[in-house]
Amino acid sequence: MSEAFGFREFGGPETHVFFDRPDPVPGPAEVLIRVTAAGVNPSDYKLRAGMAPALYEGRPFPQVLGGEAAGVVLDVGADVEGLAVGDSVFGSALTGAGTYADTTVLHGSYTARKPEGLRDDWAAAIPVAVTTALDAVDQLDLPRGATVLISGVGGGVGLVTAQVARDRGLRVIGTGSTAKRNAAEALGVTFVDYTSGDVPAQMRTLVPGGVDGVVDLVGGPSLRTLAPLATHREKVVSAADPTVADLGGAMVIRRADRADLERAADLLVEGRIDPHITSYPFAQAAEALALVEGGHALGKVVIDMTTAAA
Structure with a gap:
């Protein structure tokens, strides 16, 4: 089982909830990861508010928030190339599985290995x-x-x-x-x-x-x-x-594929970019999202998933 933070119905912050879910099963093009850090973005609260209900069609509530993460690979889909169990990675959950959770699935083509010297919270800021x-x-x-x-x-x-x-x-x-x-x-x-x-x-x-x-x-x-x-x-x-x-x-024409992720990671490792991270423990996921939703965040907000939610 995986502890997660999300929303029980479309709406505002009053819909937030911590809950347990089974570990997702990666599809052929996906990787299952143990999440170490999850990025917080405006799209998170917009999706919670019902901006794209079709994304959740046929999937029961509650739903998990978040669209980007860093972590360690636990399982790899049959069609994924260049990634293996045990790799430290970062990428996008275009799967809709959410990333404010102990485990999630990322799209293999939009996931890259984390280079030596790159912090997990910085890596989680890269995909978006x-x-x-x-x-x-x-x-x-x-x-x-x-x-x-x-x-x-x-x-x-x-x-x-x-x-x-x-x-x-x-x-x-x-x-x-x-x-x-x-x-x-x-x-x-x-x-x-x-x-x-x-x-x-x-x-x-x-x-x-x-x-x-x-x-x-x-x-x-x-x-x-x-x-x-x-x-x-x-x-x-x-x-x-x-x-x-x-x-x-x-x-803006978005790429965020593996080559783009690797290029971005190099800039961080070389010290040419500082993402200006503000980190919150998992237990304060609601506060992290509220900071972004209120427009008061300075730099990038990231949730440290290595701290227990309760």
Whole structure:
């Protein structure tokens, strides 16, 4: 049996529940892992709220939260190549099995071996936060010296995106709340506090001619306010809001396959990216998710699954 944290029906935090479930059985393309760390993402509470009910069709509640994890392989599906029992790995649970649990199944093609020197909590941040940042900056394909604007720069994806952009020789401007200023500025980001006034006016002072690219991590009104600041609308990408297409931009094209995971891991091991982890024990999984859901998380939130829930 596996202890898990999830939700007993679609809704808000009141639906959260710890429960036991049988260890999942990996399919031919999957690996079963003992989870050591699980990443927390906005998609977790959105799925709990009923954003994609078809994902859970035909599956009884309660459902397990979470979509990314690090851990140790316990079993390998017949079609999985390059992974073996006992390997330390990290990857995505595109299977819908959830990762806030003692054991789960990951998709073999979206799982990679964890290199020596990479902490489990850092590895658990890679499948969503780090690869999203890499994919976004890759997609913009801006030349060295260009200026990129990142909305929501203080979150789990935002701080990594700032570091990837800086590593590519880009000038980085980022928007966020006052509490995120110090962390962003420590990375060399020119910070714009959206709580202190008219963001477009602040931006026109900083870059009168506009920015070369925009990475939107917030969506909604923020996207519609910031997209016009790009000198070319096709250089606006969003990881949060598909209506970016209506503005001439595009959603971030996600990969997160094994090659992408390995590339991201190398950047962390080399010290070129720090995911800025805030770790919670498994017993405080609800508090970890609440921090992300409230928009107050600085950097990436990870659940330490090596601590007992009760």
